[in-house]
Amino acid sequence: MKKHLLSAADLSRRDAIAILDTAAELLGVAKRPIKKLPTLRGRTVVNLFFEDSTRTRISFEAAAKRLSADVINFSAKGSSVSKGESLKDTALTLQAMGADAVVIRHHASGAPQRLADAGWTDGVVVNAGDGTHEHPTQALLDAFTMRQHLSGLGQDLAGQRVTIVGDVLHSRVARSNALLLSTLGADVTLVAPPTLLPVGVEQWPVATGYDLDEAVEGADAVMMLRVQRERMNASFFPSAREYSRRYGLNTARMNRMAEHAIVMHPGPMNRGMEITADVADSDRSVIVEQVTNGVAVRMAVLYLLVGGAQDNEETA
Ligand code: CP
Secondary structure: OOOOEOOHHHOOHHHHHHHHHHHHHHHHHHHOOOOOOOOOOOOEEEEEEOOOOOHHHHHHHHHHHHOOOEEEEEEOOOOHHHHOOOHHHHHHHHHHOOOOEEEEEEOOOOHHHHHHHOOOOOOEEEEEEEOOOEOHHHHHHHHHHHHHHHHOOOOOOOOOEEEEEOOOOOOHHHHHHHHHHHHOOOEEEEEOOHHHOOOOHHHOOOEEEOOHHHHHHOOOEEEEOOOOHHHOOOOOOOOHHHHHHHHOEOHHHHOOOOOOOEEEOOOOOOEOOOEOHHHHOOOOEOHHHHHHHHHHHHHHHHHHHHHHHHHHHHHO
């Protein structure tokens, strides 16, 4: 396994399966009265968040604490970043405090890569979402959830049909899922208005389509993407109502899905836009499970990357 987790493309099939299998074992920790393992005792994990987050930030914090690491939570809001401090100086400051791992979310695509390549930290760098580029641990928790419901633990996702719907253009979740799911053998179809598909999507390991009614029928999992209005500086569709009508998942469309098929969303959701409230809260929805699984998957990533680094040092 590579030292850092910057992209889903960093993971071979073997690496991805190792993380998913480890997460399956660690999922049980959350059900224990004392939810802690001593694995990362004495290690420091820094959560470096330059962009807002609920699920990812909290689940990385819970994951690190459940592995007994010391956790430093850094949020750009309220820090010296608001006085103009650079990523480099922020990273060097945190390095001076002895970070063994830096979990970074940044509005700029490529910021985690820069942090890893420039040597501003000696620790492991984990990408917790960079701009419109990637969100590899989200893809891992999505794959974990699909495995639970579709192929079974211990399996890959060979032949599973996954439809990813909506604002692919601005979605780091879509890119990481396309890469990881294809590594795991799934057949991925992106469904979006032509204006919300990125240039070069034909080089992604996926099929594309524009008809959601057709796409939901053959899918084992339908993953709805948030419409990221905060990243849009132009009009990509005529109106919210028109978007929902053509690309929203409502009960009528959900009823066309196969009986075993699941509904996913990385969150946060725009209820009433890309997904209706009754679909989000239905029995088909695994959206809350995705969040639960996020802690186990992030424990597995820290366990294998930071704990693995520790083992290597001890045996060197
Ligand atoms: N899915 C996801 O990244 O959610 P947050 O922005 O709340 O972390």
